[in-house]
Amino acid sequence: MTCTSSFVDRGGPAQPLLLLTGLKKHFPIRGGLFGSTVATVRAVDGVSFNVRKGETLGIVGESGCGKSTTARLLMRLMDPDAGSMVFDGEAVGQHVATGGITLKEYRRQVQMVFQDSYASLNPRLPIEESIAFAPKVHGVSPSEARARAHEILAAVGLAPATFARRYPHELSGGQRQRVNIARALALQPRLILLDEPVSALDKSVEAQVLNLLVDLKEKFGLTYVFISHDLNVVQYISDRVLVMYLGQVVEQGPVEAIYDRPAHPYTRALLASRPSMDPATRRTEPPLTGDPPNPINPPSGCRFRTRCPFAEDVCAAREPVQTDMGGGHEAACHMAEPGSGHSQAGRLAA
Amino acid sequence: MSEILERPMSTTTAAATPLVKVRDLSVRFVSRDATMHAVNGVDIDLAAGEVLCILGESGSGKSVTLRALMKLLPKYARVTGGIEVAGRDVQAMNEGQLQDFRGSDVAMIFQEPMTALDPVFTIGQQIAETVVRHEGSSRAAGMARALELLELVQIPSAKRRLEAYPHELSGGLRQRAMIAVALACKPKLLLADEPTTALDATVQIQVLLLLRKLQEQLGMGVIFVTHDLGVAGEIADRVAVMYAGRVVEEGPVAAMMKAPLHPYPRGLLGATVHGGMRGQRLTTIPGAPPSLETLPTACSFAPRCELAEPACLAGVPPPNSPMPGRSARCILVPNLP
Numbered sequence: 001m002t003c004t005s006s007f008v009d010r011g012g013p014a015q016p017l018l019l020l021t022g023l024k025k026h027f028p029i030r031g032g033l034f035g036s037t038v039a040t041v042r043a044v045d046g047v048s049f050n051v052r053k054g055e056t057l058g059i060v061g062e063s064g065c066g067k068s069t070t071a072r073l074l075m076r077l078m079d080p081d082a083g084s085m086v087f088d089g090e091a092v093g094q095h096v097a098t099g100g101i102t103l104k105e106y107r108r109q110v111q112m113v114f115q116d117s118y119a120s121l122n123p124r125l126p127i128e129e130s131i132a133f134a135p136k137v138h139g140v141s142p143s144e145a146r147a148r149a150h151e152i153l154a155a156v157g158l159a160p161a162t163f164a165r166r167y168p169h170e171l172s173g174g175q176r177q178r179v180n181i182a183r184a185l186a187l188q189p190r191l192i193l194l195d196e197p198v199s200a201l202d203k204s205v206e207a208q209v210l211n212l213l214v215d216l217k218e219k220f221g222l223t224y225v226f227i228s229h230d231l232n233v234v235q236y237i238s239d240r241v242l243v244m245y246l247g248q249v250v251e252q253g254p255v256e257a258i259y260d261r262p263a264h265p266y267t268r269a270l271l272a273s274r275p276s277m278d279p280a281t282r283r284t285e286p287p288l289t290g291d292p293p294n295p296i297n298p299p300s301g302c303r304f305r306t307r308c309p310f311a312e313d314v315c316a317a318r319e320p321v322q323t324d325m326g327g328g329h330e331a332a333c334h335m336a337e338p339g340s341g342h343s344q345a346g347r348l349a350a
Numbered sequence: 351m352s353e354i355l356e357r358p359m360s361t362t363t364a365a366a367t368p369l370v371k372v373r374d375l376s377v378r379f380v381s382r383d384a385t386m387h388a389v390n391g392v393d394i395d396l397a398a399g400e401v402l403c404i405l406g407e408s409g410s411g412k413s414v415t416l417r418a419l420m421k422l423l424p425k426y427a428r429v430t431g432g433i434e435v436a437g438r439d440v441q442a443m444n445e446g447q448l449q450d451f452r453g454s455d456v457a458m459i460f461q462e463p464m465t466a467l468d469p470v471f472t473i474g475q476q477i478a479e480t481v482v483r484h485e486g487s488s489r490a491a492g493m494a495r496a497l498e499l500l501e502l503v504q505i506p507s508a509k510r511r512l513e514a515y516p517h518e519l520s521g522g523l524r525q526r527a528m529i530a531v532a533l534a535c536k537p538k539l540l541l542a543d544e545p546t547t548a549l550d551a552t553v554q555i556q557v558l559l560l561l562r563k564l565q566e567q568l569g570m571g572v573i574f575v576t577h578d579l580g581v582a583g584e585i586a587d588r589v590a591v592m593y594a595g596r597v598v599e600e601g602p603v604a605a606m607m608k609a610p611l612h613p614y615p616r617g618l619l620g621a622t623v624h625g626g627m628r629g630q631r632l633t634t635i636p637g638a639p640p641s642l643e644t645l646p647t648a649c650s651f652a653p654r655c656e657l658a659e660p661a662c663l664a665g666v667p668p669p670n671s672p673m674p675g676r677s678a679r680c681i682l683v684p685n686l687p
């Protein structure tokens with residue numbers, strides 16, 4: 001197979017593939033007569049994490065918490081207002097001479113798959129053309145690009161003889177999402193960002209696409225960042241999980257730690273909110289009351305304090321910092337931080 | 351307890367007659383160049399105070415079935431079969447009767463609350479207006495009821511929220527407001543089309559528990575459309591699974607979740623990711639549902655069914671019932687008297 005990644009693993013397996021520090025993205029809301037900025041949406045507000053080589057990192061959190069904005073920043077579809085990104089040891093968007101990687105080269109190694117399988121494909125192009133398009137832009141000859149497109153179509157389970165000349169409207173939702181995945185693979189990337197890739201699919205089709213993603217990762221040595229609001233799917237597919245709330249990371253760690261021993265009160269409530277498939281274990285009280293607040297005016301201190309049953313004065317006064325509870329399991333809560341001033345400080349051990 | 355909860359259920363349609371009785375419902379959408387056989391012979395029975403969840407793949411006819419119960423389908427929809435709700439023949443109703451029927455006998459809530467709420471009126475005005483129209487009560491009485499309803503659906507600072515316009519509310523509050531409008535005249539039957547699908551996980555469970563509580567308090571019958579097995583697990587008494595415009599399995603929720611009879615819900619259950627499946631290969635259902643441009647004349651699931659045999663193509667399998675209260679349209683399921 002010629003599709004195996006052609007990129008060298010520069011820093012070795014221990015060096016993170018992507019290292020993000022203090023990422024911020026604020027959106028101004030304009031209004032008034034002169035279109036002046038009347039408010040700011042703090043969509044991503046100081047986010048730091050690593051993506052390790054060969055892992056699947058799941059990102060969960062409620063609507064508007066900044067998952068997609070984080071993905072768009074990772075993809076460099078937009079520039080961060082602050083923060084740094086280092087890709088396999090090279091600073092993203094800086095000169096090669098100073099040890100950086102250009103945006104053009106970075107964008108080749110990082111690809112993205114979105115939820116809406118229809119909107120992301122050109123309706124007037126047969127799917128083999130859609131898949132071959134980016135490689136041609138990057139200088140691959142048309143015949144070679146086409147051959148590669150057929151190879152990838154076969155890899156995502158769409159027989160090229162049947163499907164290569166079809167148009168997007170001639171495909172089912174699941175088939176279209178396979179085409180989107182094929183298109184992301186066409187440039188032989190190292191990292192694929194999957195933003196709700198199965199959310200628009202029926203359950204029976206979702207399972208097909210999840211199996212496919214697992215196979216492709218193995219086959220091409222890929223690394224995934226997998227965003228979803230479906231906590232069961234994230235548990236199934238991820239090695240590590242990041243939990244976001246109102247533009248910030250509140251907890252991260254290995255998937256077993258997050259699901260078996262969630263530390264942050266928000267993570268606990270989120271996991272406890274999953275409907276149970278067993279009518280015998282129905283609950284009577286919801287784990288949380290209220291809606292997530294607006295990211296325009298996030299609460300001071302801990303952003304979860306307006307809904308947190310353990311909130312104390314210190315939670316309004318000071319922002320909690322990420323505290324390591326062992327084994328790479330971190331939570332940003334005053335109860336996890338020894339000596340924070342919370343009456344239960346330090347009690348949240350892993 | 352609030353006044354709205356004290357009003358007794360109208361006892362004219364007691365347990366003797368079911369709240370909903372649908373027989374051989376079919377809906378076709380006919381246009382110049384195509385016919386879509388959206389619903390192809392659906393039977394539904396619902397007792398007063400019972401919650402039925404309709405599950406099924408996208409396009410299987412769930413929403414169309416629900417809309418038919420309220421006669422809300424467009425003019426070009428060809429609807430046949432019998433639809434009886436609260437003892438009334440829905441198909442035979444004229445516009446005036448429908449106006450009275452919608453709201454007082456049956457109400458509907460949707461995934462997107464803005465389709466049900468009017469953006470130019472406050473929440474209070476919308477509820478009061480419904481009450482005045484249906485019950486002929488005064489404006490003041492309507493407003494009093496509105497406040498009571500907002501409290502009933504657990505909207506915080508309800509008094510202040512009476513003055514709010516729909517766009518001023520968060521997603522979860524808007525969903526609650528829509529429920530309040532739907533309950534304004536205490537319908538006997540609530541139709542719910544994926545009302546929690548667009549909500550956040552922590553808000554979805556709040557709204558589900560609220561709906562279940564209201565349903566019990568008010569003794570309402572509910573038909574709840576969802577594609578989420580977990581939602582059915584939380585709220586349903588019985589489940590009907592639709593495939594290609596037909597109910598392929600029907601029965602009590604616990605039994606269905608534990609051991610479905612029909613290969614499609616069995617596959618669906620196996621394909622649904624839940625906790626503890628890490629590292630396992632997911633079971634899948636190959637292929638996709640049929641296009642409904644021609645009326646299926648055999649088992650519609652046959653092209654995807656690993657148990658299919660020639661006999662499955664002989665005709666549409668009848669609903670076989672191996673035990674009281676359960677049935678499945680599959681020739682492999684025995685029909686025991």
Ligand SMILES: Nc1ncnc2c1ncn2[C@@H]1O[C@H](COP(=O)(O)OP(=O)(O)OP(=O)(O)O)[C@@H](O)[C@H]1O
Binds near residue numbers: 028041062063065295
């Ligand atoms: N281009 C933009 N301009 C202004 N605000 C934006 C823009 N993009 C996102 N936002 C806001 O930033 C916040 C984070 O949005 P984002 O799309 O990242 O959330 P999300 O976690 O992906 O949510 P969902 O689960 O609904 O997809 C939201 O409040 C959103 O309204």
Ligand SMILES: Nc1ncnc2c1ncn2[C@@H]1O[C@H](COP(=O)(O)OP(=O)(O)OP(=O)(O)O)[C@@H](O)[C@H]1O
Binds near residue numbers: 386407409411415
């Ligand atoms: N007004 C209409 N005109 C023509 N076809 C329609 C109309 N409404 C629905 N249909 C078709 O009828 C079929 C059943 O649609 P329905 O909305 O009931 O599906 P559903 O089970 O609710 O799916 P979903 O889970 O996606 O909401 C679909 O193929 C749909 O395209």
Ligand code: SF4
Binds near residue numbers: 266303304311
């Ligand atoms: S810091 Fe305080 S408010 Fe925030 S999650 Fe921890 S206990 Fe709750």
Ligand code: SF4
Binds near residue numbers: 612613651659679682
């Ligand atoms: S009738 Fe035949 S094809 Fe249909 S579900 Fe049963 S076994 Fe499968």
Ligand SMILES: [Mg+2]
Binds near residue numbers: 067068069
């Ligand atoms: Mg998003």
Ligand SMILES: [Mg+2]
Binds near residue numbers: 413
């Ligand atoms: Mg629908």
